[in-house]
Amino acid sequence: NAGVTQTPKFRVLKTGQSMTLLCAQDMNHEYMYWYRQDPGMGLRLIHYSVGEGTTAKGEVPDGYNVSRLKKQNFLLGLESAAPSQTSVYFCASSPRGQNTEAFFGQGTRLTVV
Amino acid sequence: GDSVTQMEGPVTLSEEAFLTINCTYTATGYPSLFWYVQYPGEGLQLLLKATKADDKGSNKGFEATYRKETTSFHLEKGSVQVSDSAVYFCALSDKRNYGGSQGNLIFGKGTKLSVKP
Numbered sequence: 703n704a705g706v707t708q709t710p711k712f713r714v715l716k717t718g719q720s721m722t723l724l725c726a727q728d729m730n731h732e733y734m735y736w737y738r739q740d741p742g743m744g745l746r747l748i749h750y751s752v753g754e755g756t757t758a759k760g761e762v763p764d765g766y767n768v769s770r771l772k773k774q775n776f777l778l779g780l781e782s783a784a785p786s787q788t789s790v791y792f793c794a795s796s797p798r799g800q801n802t803e804a805f806f807g808q809g810t811r812l813t814v815v
Numbered sequence: 816g817d818s819v820t821q822m823e824g825p826v827t828l829s830e831e832a833f834l835t836i837n838c839t840y841t842a843t844g845y846p847s848l849f850w851y852v853q854y855p856g857e858g859l860q861l862l863l864k865a866t867k868a869d870d871k872g873s874n875k876g877f878e879a880t881y882r883k884e885t886t887s888f889h890l891e892k893g894s895v896q897v898s899d900s901a902v903y904f905c906a907l908s909d910k911r912n913y914g915g916s917q918g919n920l921i922f923g924k925g926t927k928l929s930v931k932p
Binding site: 706733735742743744745747750758760792794796799801802803804805806807808809 | 918924
C-alpha cells in the first residue's frame with residue numbers, strides 16, 4: 703500500500719525561486735493537511751482541505767498557497783521562497799470523522815539558500 | 816481554543832527503564848486523543864488512540880488512558896528498548912475545529928526519547 707506519498711523528498715532552492723510540493727494519497731480520504739516541522743516548534747499547520755475543491759488556512763499560511771483539484775492530490779506552492787521557509791514539510795490525510803487517525807507522508811526536506 | 820501540552824524533552828533512559836511522557840489537553844468538547852511516534856527520518860505514525868473517557872489505548876507495550884477528570888493522556892511503557900528511541904507527539908481531534916486555523920488535529924510540540932543500551 704502506498705498510503706501518502708510526497709514528492710520530492712529533498713530540494714534546495716535559491717531565495718525567490720518557486721516550487722510545488724505534491725502530496726498524493728490512495729486511501730480515498732476526504733481530509734488532507736500540510737504541516738511544517740521545525741526544531742523545537744513541533745508541527746505547525748499551514749493549510750488544510752476538507753474536500754475536493756476546498757481549502758482553509760492553518761496556523762502559518764503566509765507565503766504558501768495550496769490547491770485540491772483532485773481528491774487524491776493536495777499541492778503546496780511556494781511562490782517566492784525565503785530562507786525562513788527552510789523546514790521539513792509533511793503531508794497527511796484522514797477519513798471524515800473525529801475518531802479517525804491521520805496518515806502521514808515521509809516528508810520533504812526543503813532548504814532555501 | 817483547544818490545545819495540547821506535553822512534557823518537554825529530551826528524555827534519556829536506560830534500556831528496561833519505565834517511561835512516562837505526560838500529556839494534558841484543553842478542549843471544550845469531547846475530543847479523541849492520540850499518541851503518534853516519529854522515528855528518525857520518517858513521518859509520524861499512529862501509536863495508539865482513545866476516543867472516549869476512561870478508554871485505554873495500547874500498542875507495542877505502550878499504554879495511555881483517557882482521563883477526563885484530569886484532562887490527561889499520559890503515555891507509559893514498563894520497559895523501554897533502544898528501538899523505542901523516537902519523538903512522541905500527543906494530539907487531539909475535535910471536529911468542531913474544522914474551518915478554524917488549527918484544523919481538527921492539534922498536536923503537542925513533541926518529546927524526544929533516547930534510550931541507551
